[in-house]
Amino acid sequence: MAKPAPDVLSHASATGQGQSPARSCWQEFSPRFADERECLASFLALECAEVLAGQKPANLLNLSNKRRSCGRNLYLLWKNHGDALLSRSGLSAKVLDDRGHSLLLMFYRPESLQALLDRNPVAALLARAGYPRPLDCRSALSHLQSRVIAGGHDFPHEIGVFLGYPLKDVVCFMGWGKAPFTCQGPWKIFGNPTESLRLAETHRACRCHMSQLLDRGCNPIDCLMASGAAATPGETELFRAA
Numbered sequence: 001m002a003k004p005a006p007d008v009l010s011h012a013s014a015t016g017q018g019q020s021p022a023r024s025c026w027q028e029f030s031p032r033f034a035d036e037r038e039c040l041a042s043f044l045a046l047e048c049a050e051v052l053a054g055q056k057p058a059n060l061l062n063l064s065n066k067r068r069s070c071g072r073n074l075y076l077l078w079k080n081h082g083d084a085l086l087s088r089s090g091l092s093a094k095v096l097d098d099r100g101h102s103l104l105l106m107f108y109r110p111e112s113l114q115a116l117l118d119r120n121p122v123a124a125l126l127a128r129a130g131y132p133r134p135l136d137c138r139s140a141l142s143h144l145q146s147r148v149i150a151g152g153h154d155f156p157h158e159i160g161v162f163l164g165y166p167l168k169d170v171v172c173f174m175g176w177g178k179a180p181f182t183c184q185g186p187w188k189i190f191g192n193p194t195e196s197l198r199l200a201e202t203h204r205a206c207r208c209h210m211s212q213l214l215d216r217g218c219n220p221i222d223c224l225m226a227s228g229a230a231a232t233p234g235e236t237e238l239f240r241a242a
Contacts, residue, residue: 044224
């Protein structure tokens with residue numbers, strides 16, 4: 001039986017200093033969770049760790065309609081248990097595209113995403129990209145959904161805004177900024193890379209900490225619920241205009 005979850009946010013609040021330890025991948029510990037709900041919860045808790053910790057407004061996950069190495073089909077598990085698992089987690093999910101063979105979902109904190117959309121530079125960028133104003137989470141995600149479906153396999157470049165990437169990096173990636181490409185992290189980084197790399201390390205540290213909890217046998221449903229109940233929005237200096 002899985003162990004109860006400890007304070008899953010105590011580590012996340014102290015990230016960003018030094019290197020976090022290596023993490024186990026989900027496939028390494030997923031076979032330990034025989035219950036379907038726990039199996040899905042372990043995947044969501046790990047892949048949304050930085051969102052649950054309040055360090056990122058949203059994450060994008062693609063669930064393929066096929067059996068994974070643990071023998072489970074995450075696409076079907078989500079269809080059967082997804083809504084119930086999220087109901088007390090503090091997370092919401094928006095289906096951006098259901099292709100039958102895969103499901104593209106954006107997991108987000110409504111309050112964090114709305115706070116991001118309310119920022120003047122963010123609202124101006126999305127308005128320039130064709131989004132209606134004023135923006136709320138529902139209308140913004142519906143517009144993003146229509147653009148994802150229309151674009152097929154080509155994601156709309158402004159999706160980086162929703163994922164909490166530094167605005168300078170999104171603006172330059174869209175070709176609207178003049179800062180040069182600096183380095184490749186989890187996203188393309190332009191101009192001074194310091195803040196972007198620090199943010200990427202914070203995200204990685206959140207994943208590492210959640211991975212360690214799950215690897216030690218903590219109950220993944222408790223991890224999902226405890227994180228969701230306690231998290232607060234993270235850094236505020238990371239969405240500055242380019």
